[in-house]
Amino acid sequence: MLSRRQFLAAGLALGSAPLWANLIGSREGMYVSAFSSDGNHFAAGFNDVGNILWHIQLPERAHAPVLHPTQAVAGFVARRPGFYMDFVNVRTGDFLQRITPTQDHHFYGHALFSHDGDFLITQENHFPTGEGKIFVRRWPSAEVVAEYSSGGIGPHEAVFLNSSTIVIANGGLRTHPDNDRDILNLDTMAPNLTYLNWQTGEILQQVKHADKWHQLSIRHLDVNQHGEVVIGCQHQGEAWEQVPLVAVSRIDATDFRYLDMPEPIRARFKQYCGSVCFDKSGELVAISTPRGGFVAYWRISDHQFIGVDNCRDVCGLSPSNESGSFILTSGTGKVLNTLVYENHIELITQHASIRWDNHLRRVTI
């Protein structure tokens, strides 16, 4: 592992904004994701035409990348139950440092940097009690400066509503590393969406499903410029139950607004949403379902279902640099660009030996 001095030299000392532009040079865009190949696990950065710029091996399978807002740093969070978070210099792919959870905790595969980049916020499981936790660590020292309840069990993905408020998808699943990923509370699980002030730990709002949908785990989410949060759920109940899988929430609303879709499409979701992603404009939201093998789109202004793109094993989603457009990655190694309103999808590249993992992030210049 690099020393703190080496780390500072490699990452932090790279100057002030606009760092990304300096670091990536003339390239317009860069994407980062974890991937697996031949049973080994990696993190990678690739450019707009799908060329892999760097890759680095990870100790175990990672889930989602987290990008620092001003430094050339991307973190890759181990998937649940995760015990590492590796940070990489995105200019070179060089390893910078590893952060591990405190005793009796594990990561959930997602994390956030505060808007000023001074703090790393992680969702964690205190596995002896099953309590969901939000940890705030100073960056890059990793010193824990605060620890809060997430407001539920199984905090999975979280996003910023504004600089002081995070929205947490408390999936409701209690697990313990001794039982791998087995769900220990299927009959009592109670997922919720929690709006939390990460600077004070105050819970500002909590939204739940009706009791009959208590097995509808809230796992992934995104938020647009208007404060509209879209959640994608994974149903832990029976395969045949007709449950709503996608919903909109606002901090001032106590109920979810479930989004309609044609029943044949809902059935094809196979009760599973992978990633949730707004486009650049915040007007169009995409939800991937690797089990269903497609991405579905809604226009958020009138909650209108738009349609789907079929793609086997698709999961990673990112806005591209154009409104109405997304970059998609799949477990079959594909990187695609879709222009939703133009009804056009383009295979950027396919790496036969690469299985892109669940989440994709665009490095914004």
Added chain:
Amino acid sequence: MKYPRNLSALACSVALCITSHSYANDWSAAVAGIQADVIQPAYNNLARDAQQLQQAVAELCLAPTEPKLQKVKQQFITNIDDWQQIQWLNFGPVTYFMRYYAMEYWPDKKGITRRQLQGLSKTPEVMTDKDFWHSASIAVRGLTAIETLLYHPDFNVIEHAADCHVLTGVSEHHAATTLEIAKQWSESKVGDWVFLDEDSNSSPDHGAMELFVQQWIEHLSAIKDSKLETPIGYNGRANLKLAEFYRSQQSLPAIIENLATYPVLFHAGQPSLYELAKRNDGPQAEEMDRLFQQSVSLAKALPDDFFSGSYSQQQRVELARPLVQSISQSQDKLVELVTSLGFNIGFNSRDGD
């Protein structure tokens, strides 16, 4: 909906394209063989035997007697056998209107089928409403509902006319559903039911074969985990009532029927998946074949009363262990075999978060 798409494939891995294209015609033949030799006959048999079950139920309910009830039960067991031969496939017409899940409501951990059938038995006339089956719960539609009416002590189709009335309604609906599935298969090709990637340059048959294999692998897991390990408490607490069709004592025959389907599936078509695998790696194909046959033999070697006899949990676990291991090996080998043939059987779709 957004299709068709204007596609432009800018790049494709050379290795993957060669793998897909070199077998293109062979996959069509293999898929056609599976449709002709496995899928269509299985649904035809199920439809035929469901009609016979419906007729037997009609005769029973006209003038109930014990011999007629026995005939109905025998016909019901034939239906279970038919279903087990095609249970691995959740694809095509059976996916419409929740038919797959309605065919068998299992595991029914909360006794929902019994409760809902009891409700129906109080007002069986509602079943004659033309819209009844459009909104009826899947718990009262298929083989689990029929089994409950025939074997659960809360129902008596000989002495209670209302119970027989409900049985008549359910068996008629089951017969109509299976007939419709068989008809839809006879009027379509496998490729009609495949959603290819928008940018895909592979054939619907290749996509279909990939889906078949994926479902086959998932079904191997279902046999090992849900049908065998869970009810006997292989890794935890035993609950034999979670075994499939335990009331009619068909839990073990169902497993044997499932496993016996796999070698047939492996050898269906000209060339078959077995033959294509043999061209690619002869020993691997032979080993796959041996494992499938081994699992059938091990299942048949279990005592007939494996699920119903007075064995301890530990005895059942020890009896099942060779079969569990064999199924597990089959699954690993099948993944290895199809991967070496160029199929991608899913990464995120099989193990997401």
